[in-house]
Amino acid sequence: MEQTLKPLLEISGLRTSFDTFDGKVRAVDGVDLEVYAGRTLCVVGESGCGKSVTARSILRLVEDSGSIDAGSITWHGDGEPFDILSLDPRGKRLQRLRGGDIGMIFQEPAASLLPLRTIGAQLIETLRIHTGLDKRAARARAVELLDAVGIPDPKRRIDAYPFQLSGGMCQRAMIAIALCANPSLLIADEPTTALDVTTQARILDLLRDLQAEHRMAVMFITHDLGVVAELADEVAVMYLGRVVERAPVDELFADPKHPYTKALLASVPVLGRDRGRDLPTIPGTVPNPLHRPSGCSFHPRCAEAVAGKCDIDAPTEVDFGGGRTAECVLYDTEGARA
Known part of the structure; x- marks a missing residue:
């Protein structure tokens, strides 16, 4: 990704939570993302990782039990940039933004x-x-x-x-x-999940053609890595409310850094590969956000976890350069394998 480009949408430190009978659930826990004009950012991860809540937070469409607790969502469209979170939730400016500058396709039509x-x-x-x-x-x-x-x-x-x-x-x-309204940004929240394979392909082709025609930015939320490979320019991998890896799509598939990304890619079936063997899976499930593991949230399911380190130290973001980052204690600050 060209680092001189100015993002159309910039999310910084976003935290969104929900009040439940059992306590406050942090669905989005400090997300940083950028979406660029004319490019497609795919946000990928298992169900319950906070992908849809992140998308809904952009347009302030969080349910009544939820609240956006921290962070900023800066819109760099025509005119002066502004923080969407600073707008009156019932004001005309936010209404014009919803469906005007930013369009959204919801998961269940x-x-x-x-x-x-x-x-x-x-x-x-x-x-x-x-x-x-x-x-x-x-x-x-x-x-x-x-x-x-x-x-x-x-x-x-x-x-x-x-x-x-x-x-x-x-x-x-x-x-x-x-x-x-010819939006500058289209947010597509798993728009092909409930459709058959043939219809999925047609919808994806349609989105690609419309993006090329209108030069829209697209934020595409999915758990399907095949869709990611076909559509994405950049990829953000989410786990338990955080972005654990960001990378250009070709680099992510060629050389994933985070163990979670590696496990996701390994679980994708490939025609003719390892015939007769069980498909690799990620053990366990995404933890309950009310009971987050100490240290790295992924360590209970991680094949590369180091006892006494991953279960204690919270990972910080490592910058590998060229738009690549990962949150993992297995790398030092320069991106070398620790």
């Missing part, structure tokens, strides 16, 4: 689209809020958008309800809504 309103009504409303078009012009533009995202017969489908469309069509409608 069936849960995100209103079931009692047509997809056209939902798309037209978003267009009118963010573009100022009148109702007739907004409907015409909505038909164009549905056609652009590959929905057949858009003049008829615009009056369909979500339950009348397939999962893939609902996801395409969500993409149309997210793109209606």
